[in-house]
Amino acid sequence: MPVLTTQVKKDKSLHREDNKTQQHVSSTTVKVQLQSVTKTYTNGTHALLNANLEVKKGEFLFITGPSGSGKSTLLKLLYGQELPTQGEVIVDGCNVAGLRGDRLSLLRRRIGIVFQDYKLITQRTVAENVTFVLQAQGYTRKEIQRRLEPTLKLVGLLSKADCFPDQLSGGEQQRVSIARAIVGTPPLLLADEPTGNLDPDNSWQVIQILQKLNSFGATVIVSTHDEQLVRRCNHPVVQVRNGQLSRK
Numbered sequence: 001m002p003v004l005t006t007q008v009k010k011d012k013s014l015h016r017e018d019n020k021t022q023q024h025v026s027s028t029t030v031k032v033q034l035q036s037v038t039k040t041y042t043n044g045t046h047a048l049l050n051a052n053l054e055v056k057k058g059e060f061l062f063i064t065g066p067s068g069s070g071k072s073t074l075l076k077l078l079y080g081q082e083l084p085t086q087g088e089v090i091v092d093g094c095n096v097a098g099l100r101g102d103r104l105s106l107l108r109r110r111i112g113i114v115f116q117d118y119k120l121i122t123q124r125t126v127a128e129n130v131t132f133v134l135q136a137q138g139y140t141r142k143e144i145q146r147r148l149e150p151t152l153k154l155v156g157l158l159s160k161a162d163c164f165p166d167q168l169s170g171g172e173q174q175r176v177s178i179a180r181a182i183v184g185t186p187p188l189l190l191a192d193e194p195t196g197n198l199d200p201d202n203s204w205q206v207i208q209i210l211q212k213l214n215s216f217g218a219t220v221i222v223s224t225h226d227e228q229l230v231r232r233c234n235h236p237v238v239q240v241r242n243g244q245l246s247r248k
């Protein structure tokens with residue numbers, strides 16, 4: 001059995017431990033829920049208006065919609081970077097807006113995030129970029145090494161472990177950012193326009209990696225405006241339009 005598969009399974013039991021500290025323990029198969037969520041930014045922009053969404057555990061979901069429709073805002077609400085103006089955002093049975101400090105950190109440890117602009121640390125190697133968060137979270141050196149190799153292998157970057165980001169192509173840099181997001185084997189992976197800066201071949205590679213993670217059991221939510229890519233995959237789609245969400 002691939003090491004990452006084993007890790008996801010192990011993390012499921014870890015995950016049960018973490019649940020003890022949560023506000024609500026969800027016994028359902030729902031991973032993410034938005035209940036009548038409105039997000040109005042301080043300048044008065046309504047990014048989401050009375051939006052509802054339910055994402056099941058293990059689902060692979062695309063979020064599509066025109067530029068400025070609220071896709072990033074939706075993902076930011078899920079990992080607590082933004083708070084809803086009204087309504088509830090529930091992730092893993094937790095009301096995200098009600099979490100502070102350690103409890104918010106615990107939830108975020110179970111969410112991997114991939115950004116369109118990679119957000120890599122330029123002075124650190126590929127291996128260091130990938131393991132940086134694990135070090136900050138207090139993983140042992142042995143555990144970090146155990147996780148690093150299969151993760152780099154999965155994204156096809158084992159031979160580039162000692163390279164710096166500026167020695168890599170855009171597609172490779174995006175795969176480093178995916179490796180960083182998944183090395184902690186989070187049960188929920190959020191990717192905000194992960195293929196926005198990539199050509200079709202690299203975009204497809206990225207989607208295939210995310211699909212593999214999904215096949216190991218992770219719930220994956222990907223925002224994109226690449227309709228071709230969405231059509232190429234057979235995954236459910238939620239469209240954001242005028243702040244409302246609808247399943248296509």
Ligand SMILES: Nc1ncnc2c1ncn2[C@@H]1O[C@H](COP(=O)(O)OP(=O)(O)OP(=O)(O)O)[C@@H](O)[C@H]1O
Nearest residue numbers: 041042043045047066067068069070071072073074
């Ligand atoms: N911090 C902010 N303050 C004020 N308005 C914001 C802020 N962030 C986003 N917005 C506005 O909220 C709306 C939704 O933005 P969001 O970034 O969620 O859209 P998006 O669908 O991800 O767009 P894109 O596809 O271009 O990335 C837009 O009108 C945007 O201008």
